[in-house]
Amino acid sequence: MSTNPDSLVPQQIAELPWRTIFLVLAIGGFGMLVLFSAAGGNLQPWAWSHAVRFSLFLAMAIFLSHLREEHWKFFAYPLYVATLIALVGVEALGQVRGGSQRWLDLGFIRIQPSEIMKPVLILALARYYDSLPAAELRRFVAIWPAAILIALPAALVVIQPDLGTTVALAVGGLTVMFLAGLPMRLFIGGALAVAALVPIAFQFLLEDYQRNRVLTFLNPENDPLGTGYHITQSKIAIGSGGLFGKGFLNGTQSHLSYLPEGHTDFVFATMAEEFGLLGGLLLIGGFLLLIRWGLRVGQRSKSNFAKLTSAGLSMTIFFYVAINLMMGMGLAPVVGIPLPLVSFGGSAMMTVMICIGILMSLDRQQRVKR
Amino acid sequence: MIGRRKKRRRNKLSANDNMRRMMFSRRAALVGGAQLGIGGLLAARMGWIAIAENEQWRLLSESNRVQLTLITPRRGWIVDRAGQPIAMNRSDFRVDLIPDRVQNSQEILATLTDLLDLPEDEVARINEDLETAAGAQPVQVAAGLEWEQFAAVNVRLPDLPGVAPVQGFARYYPAGAAVGHLVGYVGAPTREQYLEENENPLLLFPGFKVGKDGLEKTFEETLRGEPGAQRSEVTARGELVRELETRPDRAGETLRLTVDAGLQEYVGRRLGNESGSAVVMNCRTGDVLAMASMPCFDPNSFSDGISHAEYDMLSEDERVPLRNKTLLGMYPPGSTFKPMTALAALSGDVDPEEIVYCGGGYTLGNRRFGCLGVHGPMNLHRAIARSCNTYFYTMGRRVGIQKIAYAARKMGLGAEYPIPVANQNYGTVPDDEWLPRRYDREWTDSDTLNTSIGQGYLLTTPMQLAVMSARLASGRNVVPRLVQGERSQAPLLDGVSQEHIARVRAGMDEVVNGAGTAPRARLPLDGVRLAGKTGTAQVVNLSSGRGGRGVPWRYRDHGLFVSFAPADDPLYACAVVVEHGMSGGRAASPVARDAITYLYDKEIALESLDRLETEWGGDIFTRMARQEAEYRYANGLEQRAGLPTVTPPEPEEDAAMPDGAQQPPQ
Incomplete structure (x- = not known):
């Protein structure tokens, strides 16, 4: 524990990735502000517990950042297996109790294994490709184990049924496969195959309510009082905000309850109504900075494992943000994906904080090495 | 050891590893670029919604936030020459259904039938109205409810989506059928009327009524008034946050008629069970003091939404209560x-x-x-x-x-x-x-x-006969007036000698008060004489001679009587037509006598009316209620449920001639 004589703060503190922490704090703080307004200018019921939760998870992320790359690498497979077992457990519990259940109650916290699976899947895939010699990349052995790693949790999640998380897992996993260097033609061919399969899947694989959501998304006016109502009200909130918004605490869509789920899935609309396009650009910019940082961590890393993990985790964070915003602006169906760090709720925040924690740990590794 | 092995392997594969790194960099840049692109797309989309489409969304946000509630104006009263009400408003509890919001109409109707004791034919009518009604247009379930029934519906509102209890005003005609043809009636606007008025939202307001016939229709514009509006901020669940601003309504104007409400009711009652018409005018000014056509519908029934049975009964009646005989007969x-x-x-x-x-x-x-x-x-x-x-x-x-x-x-x-009526025959x-x-x-x-x-x-027409009597009585160019205006005597007739008219008047005096055909028309008064002329009009050319007692009612002759009083200085003119009354002297002249008597001495007139009504079996309301009960019994209410829709009638466009085409005699 040596201290830097030039600095007034202990080295351990100084070594923290402050820029990233400030960025995360700024996003989370803005979220708290929006939740404060969504409750009509009250800390209760959302803003305060959001702040508490945010602080705890940020502390957890900082703690995670002190783990080393070897640890992540070592725990990648065990974590994957454990989470997979938890997913099966949730499913079994759901079967017993009837109806679908997505979380495990550990007494002090409820854990959604499907959320944990997002970073864990990335770790496992990165671990796999890290151990795969470059020469094998063009062989079948580069594909099928990874495909199984993705397919198992995806299958368990899709029967929950949770389409949003399934897609998130697939997108994260495919990103790792893509970056690992699998032949490009596989992805192009795959994309074409998916395009061909979508109509069939739509017809036979989706649940009725999921199908309706997609249909409503394509044509919200068909169902102005059902699911289309959500999209329309969200667009009204965003559109009526204009450039500078109606002002803090002055949103009518949110305060008069026209905007459904204004503190969770449609928190971006709540924000945009009061802070306008300007607030929206700031928030989008903030997230893009965070994701760019994650990709940079990957590019600076020496090891394949660190590279793939960083890029995959960045993609996971990006996927949350992009789908949530597209949903709010009527560009994607309503799939119930929250805006990380801003929406009220623990699961997504925990996932994203885990991602950030791992990224910080990989970042730290390089800086300490340097 | 382990470290060395690792190193060796790394060296061996370093070429591959370098390639792998380069590929990662390329592909990572691709992924980053795609993410940036999507981010830019989102920002652009948001800009489009918030800036380019801002106007549209702001309006929608406002229309979410602000609820505009119409305040229906109170309909103007119709009063007689002395200010006594002929048509007024009384507070009313009613229940409507908004077809748009009803989910299970049968279930809801069953509940309402239970709560409100709806008769079977009413349920049938509601069902038919629900089928034809468009969207937001309310369908009346029941009006004129007791407070207890109204409260019972209100309490159960959360379980009754689409049911709208309304506390408002209903049109009320104190004299009932006696003024039906004079004032007409009001009713719920039709879809056509709604479209005609450029989808005026007032017409969709539950319980709002427009004039459908008679003066109620002619003077719709002034009687209606101006609706007010209340702007208030509401939540998505409809809870009131605060009231923003209110524009008060302006009640409809009072319409003052030349009619004498007492006389109008008296004449209507005096015609009794006969099918006919009577008109009383001031023969100097043309003020119409009474114009009754009987039998008549009760305008209160129409205003409350008439039942199938009652409407069928009215339209099947051979005495055509739905036709205003004064102007159309x-x-x-x-x-x-x-x-x-x-x-x-x-x-x-x-x-x-x-x-x-x-x-x-x-x-x-x-x-x-x-x-x-x-x-x-x-x-x-x-x-x-x-x-x-x-x-x-x-x-x-x-x-x-x-x-x-x-x-x-x-x-x-x-x-x-030039009188303000929808239709008159010339x-x-x-x-x-x-x-x-x-x-x-x-x-x-x-x-x-x-x-x-x-x-x-x-x-x-009876109205023309009244004008004829008035012009004979005063020698003036009298034109009938229904609405109170400046009072002035009509100018003397030109082109007709006043002296000739006086001679004819003397003859008519003799008809009643001398050796004439209408001794029954003599007034039971001192110092006032009625002058008149009887008439008996053949309905069909019967080989057996005149259409008297021995033939069916509808082939009997019409009885007519034209008159004025006082005979020596006429002030009032009166014409009476009793369809199939067989003779003017027998059927029509006593009605004119009593009407004129009423103008001079109400007590004597009412006494003789009371005797008659006892003989007929009660006043108009009692007799009409009995007639309807008999009709319902005779037709069996159950079978009425399946009959086709009946909407309250629009006034007849053209009235046919009364029963039996007229033919020249012999």
């Missing part, structure tokens, strides 16, 4: 026309003292035109008093049809009057120019003879 004037022939004769330089001998008829060529009696020597005065056909055949033929038609038109026949005053045009036939002397005694092609 057309009758041959019969002998009440003889004063016109007398005026024509006088204008044709006939000496009123010239004697025509009545031997019971008049022969034209080889045709015999009969008289009702053998009157002997007749001058003008006696001919009017005894209603001698022979005299008027003779004189009518002598002066010719043109003079007769001229006199008739001068006295107001064959004309439409009847027919035939002449030698009209007949070829209408029937492609030349005018003959026998046509002149028929016209001279008020038969043939002549057709008049």
Whole structure:
């Protein structure tokens, strides 16, 4: 524990990735502000517990950042297996109790294994490709184990049924496969195959309510009082905000309850109504900075494992943000994906904080090495 | 050891590893670029919504936030000449259904039937209305509810989506059927009316009524008033946050009529069970004091939404309660026309003292035109008093049809009057120019003879007969007025000699008060005499002679009576038509007598009415209720459920002639 004589703060503190922490704090703080307004200018019921939760998870992320790359690498497979077992457990519990259940109650916290699976899947895939010699990349052995790693949790999640998380897992996993260097033609061919399969899947694989959501998304006016109502009200909130918004605490869509789920899935609309396009650009910019940082961590890393993990985790964070915003602006169906760090709720925040924690740990590794 | 092995392997694969790194960098840049692109797309999309489409979304946000509630204006009253209400508003509890918001109409109707004791035919009507009603247009379930029933519905509202309890005002006509045809009625606007008024949202307001017939329709604009509006901020669940601003409503204007409400009701009641019409006018100003057409619908029933059974009963009744006979019923004037022939004769330089001998008829060529009696020597005065056909055949033929038609038109026949009603018939005053045009036939002397005694092609409405009496009574160019305006006497008639008119009046005095055909019409008053002229108009040409007691009701002759009082200085004119009343003196003249009596002494008039109503079995309300009960019983209410839709009727566009086409006699 040596201290830097030039600095007034202990080295351990100084070594923290402050820029990233400030960025995360700024996003989370803005979220708290929006939740404060969504409750009509009250800390209760959302803003305060959001702040508490945010602080705890940020502390957890900082703690995670002190783990080393070897640890992540070592725990990648065990974590994957454990989470997979938890997913099966949730499913079994759901079967017993009837109806679908997505979380495990550990007494002090409820854990959604499907959320944990997002970073864990990335770790496992990165671990796999890290151990795969470059020469094998063009062989079948580069594909099928990874495909199984993705397919198992995806299958368990899709029967929950949770389409949003399934897609998130697939997108994260495919990103790792893509970056690992699998032949490009596989992805192009795959994309074409998916395009061909979508109509069939739509017809036979989706649940009725999921199908309706997609249909409503394509044509919200068909169902102005059902699911289309959500999209329309969200667009009204965003559109009526204009450039500078109606002002803090002055949103009518949110305060008069026209905007459904204004503190969770449609928190971006709540924000945009009061802070306008300007607030929206700031928030989008903030997230893009965070994701760019994650990709940079990957590019600076020496090891394949660190590279793939960083890029995959960045993609996971990006996927949350992009789908949530597209949903709010009527560009994607309503799939119930929250805006990380801003929406009220623990699961997504925990996932994203885990991602950030791992990224910080990989970042730290390089800086300490340097 | 382990470290060295690792190193070796790394060196061996370093070429591959480098390639792998480069590939990662390339692909990572691709992924990053895609993410940036999507981020940019999102920012652009947001800019598009928030800036380019801002206007549209802001409006929608406002229309979410602000709820506009209409405040319906209170309908203006209709009052009589003294300010006594004829049509007014009373507070009303009602329940409507909004078809748009009803989810399970059968279940809800069952609950409502239970709560409100709806009769079966009402449920049928509601079902039919629900099928035809469009979206937001409320369908009435029940009106005029007791507070307890209304409260019972209110309590269960959360379980009754689409049910709208409304506390508002309903139109109320205290005199009921006696004023039905005078004022008309109000009802829920039709879809056509809604579209005609450019989708005026007021017309969709639950419980809002518009005038459908009569004065209620003609004066819709002034009676309606201006709706107010209340802007308030509401949450998505409809909770009121705060009121923003209110624009008060402006109640409809009061419409003041020339009618005397007491007399109007009296006349309506006095017509009793007869099918007919009576008009009383001020013969100097033209103010219509009463115009009744009976039997009549109860306008209160229409305003509350009429039931199937009641509507069917009204439309099947052979006495056509749905037709305003005062303005639309057309009758041959019969002998009440003889004063016109007398005026024509006088204008044709006939000496009123010239004697025509009545031997019971008049022969034209080889045709015999009969008289009702053998009157002997007749001058003008006696001919009017005894209603001698022979005299008027003779004189009518002598002066010719043109003079007769001229006199008739001068006295107001064959004309439409500038009164605010939706429809009126103008009847027919035939002449030698009209007949070829209408029937492609030349005018003959026998046509002149028929016209001279008020038969043939002549057709008049009771209103026209009243105008004729008024002009005879005052010698003034009286035009009927229904709405109170500046009061002025009508100018004297020009083109008709006042002296001639006075002679005819003297004859009419004799009809009632001397040796005439209407002794029953003598007023039970001291110092006031009624003058008049009876008429009996043939309905069909019966081989057995006149249509009297021995034939079915609808073939019997109409009874008519025109009159004025006081005979020496007339103030009031009155015309009465009793359909199929067999004779004017018997059926029509007592009605006129009692109506005029009412104007001078209400007590005497009401006493005689009370006696009559006891004889008939109660007042109008009682008799109509009994009639409806009998009708319901006779038709069996159960079977009514399946009948086709009946909407309250729009007023008839053109009224047909009364029963039986008129034909010239013999």
